[in-house]
Amino acid sequence: MSDTVIWHDLECGSYSADLPLWRELAARAQATAVLEIGAGTGRVALDLARHGHRVIALERDGELAAELRDRARGLAVEVLEADACAFELPEAVALCVVPMQAVQLLDDRPAFFRCARQALHPGGVLALAILPSELGAFEVELEPDVLERDGVRYASSPTALRKTPTAVVLERARRISGARELPPTRDVIELAHVTSASLVDEAAPAGFTELGTRSIAPTDAHAGSDVVLLGAAQR
Numbered sequence: 381m382s383d384t385v386i387w388h389d390l391e392c393g394s395y396s397a398d399l400p401l402w403r404e405l406a407a408r409a410q411a412t413a414v415l416e417i418g419a420g421t422g423r424v425a426l427d428l429a430r431h432g433h434r435v436i437a438l439e440r441d442g443e444l445a446a447e448l449r450d451r452a453r454g455l456a457v458e459v460l461e462a463d464a465c466a467f468e469l470p471e472a473v474a475l476c477v478v479p480m481q482a483v484q485l486l487d488d489r490p491a492f493f494r495c496a497r498q499a500l501h502p503g504g505v506l507a508l509a510i511l512p513s514e515l516g517a518f519e520v521e522l523e524p525d526v527l528e529r530d531g532v533r534y535a536s537s538p539t540a541l542r543k544t545p546t547a548v549v550l551e552r553a554r555r556i557s558g559a560r561e562l563p564p565t566r567d568v569i570e571l572a573h574v575t576s577a578s579l580v581d582e583a584a585p586a587g588f589t590e591l592g593t594r595s596i597a598p599t600d601a602h603a604g605s606d607v608v609l610l611g612a613a614q615r
Contacts, residue, residue: 381529384443387554387567388420390527391536392480398509398596399427401607402477405507406433409474415499417464417492418482422448422457429455436469438462465491467499474504481605483508483579484548484571493586500612506588509596509605510574511548515541524555525601531559536567547572576608587613 406414406428419425419437421444428435434456439445445461452459460467464478465488476496486492496506524537533556540551547570556562574582580590591609598604 381447382443383534383556384441385421385447386527386529386534387536388444390525390534391552392420393423394525395423395480395599395602397599397602398479398605398607399424401594401596402428402479402507403431405475405477405505406431409505412474412501413458413471415469415473415476417476417478417496418480418485419448419459420444422451424477424479425457426451426455429457434458436460436473438464438467440464465489465495467495469499472501472504473499474501476500476504476506478506478508481509481511481571484510484574485569486572489572489582490586493583493588497586497588497612502612502614504612505591506583506610506612508579508608508610510576510579510608511571512595512604512606513575515548515603524553528558532556533558539566545573576606579608580610583610589613 402424413434413436414428415436416425417438419439425435425437436458437448438460439448440463442461445459449459464486476499522538524535527534535555537553539553542549550569552567554565554567576593588610591611594607596605
């Protein structure tokens with residue numbers, strides 16, 4: 381298993397607070413597959429498949445996509461290795477979910493909205509998880525998430541969350557020790573500033589209308605989310 385997969389599992393894999401909402405939305409769209417954007421190693425896709433849904437899991441990173449294919453054996457999960465801003469589906473779906481603020485990482489959101497509209501049936505739903513606007517900044521090293529594998533200890537500690545004029549910047553300290561010792565590294569993720577209202581405005585030219593917003597409460601280890609629901613209008 382590659383370090384890319386291990387870090388992804390360590391920092392994202394244990395999160396489950398959003399799963400009930402994705403299951404609820406998928407239950408309303410059970411006649412078609414569910415499209416997940418930014419599927420990673422399958423946290424959401426595998427859960428939905430285990431609850432009886434067929435899933436198209438889109439992931440750009442080749443290592444994560446390969447790991448998801450292995451984990452999805454025997455389940456109704458099709459892994460599509462593609463960029464979220466430049467993809468096509470062989471079939472239209474009724475639901476597209478974008479968990480864990482992945483929409484705030486996209487380089488070209490207008491292109492994503494166009495692709496998502498093409499992927500959805502008229503009346504289909506696009507669900508986008510974003511950081512809540514009231515999220516507070518910090519600058520202190522929190523308790524690390526830790527994973528041990530084959531005598532190697534991986535530890536990831538959030539060290540800062542900063543707000544710039546254009547982004548929310550999350551910094552983590554990563555350390556590998558034990559049977560394999562490496563110098564600490566810093567991982568930086570920039571999440572573009574968006575709001576529910578701004579996403580509604582951005583999505584409108586692609587053919588989406590506002591359906592409301594749901595909330596996912598924060599946990600001890602993860603920030604909460606606002607989930608923006610958009611409806612695919614008639615073409």
